[in-house]
Amino acid sequence: MNKYIKIINYICSEEMISVEEAKDLIVKYGTKLPIKEKSLNEAQNAVLAEDVLAPINLPPFRQSAMDGYAVNLSPKSDHYTIIGEVAAGESNSQELKIGEGVRIFTGAAVPDSANAVIMQEWVTKKANHIVLNSNAKELKNNMNIRPLGEQVQKGTLALSKGIQLNSSALGFIQSFGMEQIKVYKSPSISLIITGNEIVLPGNSLPFGSIYESNSLTLKTALNNAGYNDITINYAQDNLDEMKQKIERAMNTSDVVLVSGGISVGDYDFTKTAFEILEVKEHFHKIAQKPGKPLFFGSKESTSFFGLPGNPASALVCLYEYVIPHMLYRTGAQNPMPTTIQLPLKHDYLKRGERSQFLKAKINANNVEILDGQASSMLHTFALANCLVYIPSNLTSISKGEFVEVHLIR
Structure with missing residues (x-):
């Protein structure tokens, strides 16, 4: 009983870490996945695990x-x-x-x-x-x-380890006559969707329920980032069921993602289940909006994320923390979101002290923060192609001022 009281007291605390601290921790506690040899046909989006030295000149003749x-x-x-x-x-x-x-x-x-x-x-x-x-x-x-060797000369560095292999990189490697390459293993992922209120599409919708959409949202975002080994399960807001589903997932997966049940409600059992299963907590709350309740922990070689149940919050946390963590574990040189600076199309007044990730759209020569920033709203995300990051120390931004823009993978 004392153990549960301790857990509940911690859940109710308001201790938060900064965005910057959280991003440091997802790297600090990211253990590298094994290296394996793959055919080039199977290496799309994998991360190169060793330098590629050119075995021939390219081109090999004038x-x-x-x-x-x-x-x-x-x-x-x-x-x-x-x-x-x-x-x-x-x-x-x-x-x-x-x-x-x-x-x-x-x-x-x-x-x-x-x-x-x-x-x-x-x-x-x-x-x-x-x-x-x-x-x-x-x-x-x-x-x-x-000239002979205009692209790259025999014996010199062609590609550095740590780059994510896109179609151009794979074609470049194949132009050397190579068929196999050493890459980091892609993580196996278990995605657990929680909630008594969710109903799967194709079924009738009782009053007070909602159709489940987080599984498809998160899965396709992971697919777009190059992760395809994904198992999806569902759990009711029940501690025993949550514990069983997470325990089963942790025995078969490199990364366990639980969507929902991570806040402080009477039916939020995700963090409690992690605690019972002796998952080491690295953080639970971040001073950000959306996505304040975000759990990150580890046990042996498995990583655990407790994502918010609200769709937009979950997707922001996936882009900003989960995918960068997995990129780091697979050896990527630059795992964090690609960031550029663009002028803001309009004035913006930030309410509250927390950092903000705002759904936005890049135009021809500026970036526009979109309406509909509520954590439950996926519609705005459907129109967005980036996130604007407003750090905690800023309260207002004038039209034309440059802001930090995170490109969505």
């Missing part, structure tokens, strides 16, 4: 940058004799004398004896000769030729 004619420049004539052709993928290299050239196409190997590629729009072809047109610019050595 390469034509356009369709035209590879020539051995003649300083005394604007006429060239064309003695052959080189298409992309062909390996023949013809010896060119001064004043000679070959027809060549973009991406093809430039003959060693050629020192320029003349774009086809600059010449007129007559039989096996070309003549420079009047619109031709001065011909220079190595013009329109991509």
Whole structure:
């Protein structure tokens, strides 16, 4: 009984930490996940676990940058004799004398004896000769030729560990002829949605109930960030059921997310269940709006987040804390949200002392804080493409002043 009294007393306390302290803690208590080898086809959004050194030069030969004619420049004539052709993928290299050239196409190997590629729009072809047109610019050595190793030279650093692999990075690695890469394991995630009031879509809606939407909101946001190993469960506002669902999840997942039941109501049992299961608490309340009640803890190698039940609050906490924590655990160099500075479209007066994350929209040359900032409102989030962060020490911002903007992944 004393244990439960202690828990309830703590839940009722108003001790809060700052946003900055919370972000430090999600990194401090983030243990790295194992490294594994994956095929490039399976590595989308994974984080690179080792430096990639170029095994070959890119390009691996002198390469034509356009369709035209590879020539051995003649300083005394604007006429060239064309003695052959080189298409992309062909390996023949013809010896060119001064004043000679070959027809060549973009991406093809430039003959060693050629020192320029003349774009086809600059010449007129007559039989096996070309003549420079009047619109031709001065011909220079190595013009329109991509040099050997222009992108990256053999043995040098191609990509640093810690970057998240997007489609361009994967294509770049494959251009070396590589098929496998070492990356950090993507976390397995258990998402537990709580609440006696929620009803799954497709069922009739009794008075006083709401259709459940947090599972889809959070799951798709996690998918967009590159996390797909997600198990979803539901729990009533019942301590024994909460404990069982969380215990089952912690035995099979790297990260456990519980949506709801983390505040101070009579039916909020999430933090109590964490305590009974001996999850080490790192913080429970942050001086922010929305998302003041946010739990973060750990037990062995599993991380635990107790998210608010209000949809917009839960999504803000996911973007600002959960995803950065998982990015850190998977070795990302820069796990925090991408941040830019933009001028505010209008005046803004902040009410209260807490820091604020405001749903906003980036326009052509400024950022606009949207109406409808209540923690329950997803509609505004549907229109937003960023969050504006207002720190606790600011009370008002004038039109045109620069604000901190967090891009939504």
